[in-house]
Amino acid sequence: MATVKKRSTLIIWKDVIFAIFLREIKSKFNDKLGIAWSVISPVSFIFLLSFIRGKMDGGNTHGIPTFFFMVYGMILVQFFLGMIETVSVSIKKNKPLYAFRQVQPISSVIAIAGFEFLVKVFVILTIAVLCLFLKMETQIDDPIEVMFIVVRVWLIATSLGLISALASCYVPELDKLRNLAMRPIFFISGIFFSLQDIPREYWHYLDWNPLLHAVELIRYAAYPAYGSEGVSYFYLDIVTIVLVFFSLACYHVSWKQAISR
Template sequence: MASVQKRSTLKVWGDVIFAIFLREIKSQSTDKIGLTWSVISPLIMIGGMTAIRTFASGNGDTHGMPTMFFMVYGLILVQFFLMILNKSSAALQKNKPLYAFRQVQPISSILAISFFELLVKIFVVLTIVLICFVLKIDIYVHDAISVILNFFKVWLLGVSIGTVFGLAYCYIPELKKVQILLSRPLFFISGIFFSLQDIPREYWHYLDWNPLLHAVELTRYAAYPSYGHEGVSYFFLDMCVLVSVFFALACYHVSWKQAISR
């Protein structure tokens, strides 16, 4: 007589996340360049923006660090945040038919899609490293651990805010337009093209409320200490991440059942 193998709740949850993760990979691979384009598209934008900034600055140095990497860190972090925000906020509705199965919960969908986007961004970074190696461009990172932690904090920030928006869409679908309206300026006010050092100190308070700007500036500082970190702090970034994660989990715990039933 065949025995029934029992699985723990954690094992079931992990299997569900992995299954949705594979489903996401399959959905991105429906055409010949699906996954490849997910990596190539950010690289094209990074290359183009970096070339424009380098040409405009007239030299290869920006506040003590190479202009190329000044742009690369900013673009990768902001692109990463916006992509995670968009994908995680759409995850609830995207996999809604799967919630008919008792083992599948919305949080599994959010985590699976967010991990997929994290994996894509890792491949983008590795491709940039490979290109620099082929072109014999020196890569210098003073504090690699802080750089990695900052990327992880941006990921948590994007997932948390995306989860809140995703829950809100279930009640008010029109909020998608509000998210687009709010996220577009982030590309220009998060320090991709500028540093706080380029702006007079009396105007810093108009920008330093943005945790994404803190993440970008602190990552540049972690890679090149000569860049400096005036006007930004790890404490502010960490508090924003903790509050966002707590608020997102609280909203999810209170409303996920009502949200998916609408």
């Protein structure tokens, strides 16, 4: 007589997340270029913007080589925007799977957020290999803090994406408004400029943005000579904690109603 093997809730949850993760890989990279395009696109854009900024300041931006000045800003902002875009559609994208009792929307969010995180890690490793190949002088004074800042941005973007995904289940038109709202982020988060390029009396128009704090602080963690004036680890931490708890609270209250609509 065959025996039925019981699995714990945690193991079932892990298997569901892994299955959705594999499903995301197949759907994301089913074209000829595959994962290569996820690397080629940001790397080529970084080189282009580095060339433009390098012509303006002679290849050194506030104590950082212009290429790496652009690398840190571009990677974080593209990571942030890409995370919000993919997580925002994660619940609707996998809605047919919720017919199975073991599959819950949070599994989709975690799987897709984790997938995007790994893709960005692959992009970072590719840039590092290119720098070694081109014999570019690199410096990361505090690599642990650099990693922690990336994780903070990942948590912020995932939280905002989860809130957006829940809201769009009730009001589908919010997807269009989200795309409009995210466009200015690319220009006000310090990719092409630093707070040091802006007069101090105008800082309050920009320093509400936690992504700007993350960009400036990651440059400071890599190159301490860059400085951290105008930005704060405390502010970045508070925003991260508040958004994570708020998004999870929203999910706990509304996920059943959201997927039934």
